[in-house]
Amino acid sequence: MAALAWLLIPLFAAIGAGLWGSWANRNRKTAGDGIELAGYTRFREAMEKPDAVVEPEPHSGG
Template sequence: MGALLWLLIPVGAGLVAAVWSSWALRNRKTGDVAELAGYARFRDAMEKEHAVSEPASDPV
């Protein structure tokens, strides 16, 4: 009975490692797509602010 108990330790560790590796290698939805969309929004906001805040020419 003691030998079976000692055998459960590496089997349990193997199962935990398998679950962890499948979780670590999962496909993630976020990444470059979300970052590029955020950059595009930032660029649009900067262009919009720049276009609105240009000072009028002073007649000197």
């Protein structure tokens, strides 16, 4: 009976590895690239704008 137990351990390990492998390799539904592309588009548009830097007012010093 002890030999049967030692043979069942690798069997259960193989079954567990197969289940984990199929779970890890599953097709995940993602939100798509729309969010990332929209963020990149906003970044690109912001970088293409002419510099709109506002000069700070001079400090009166006193």
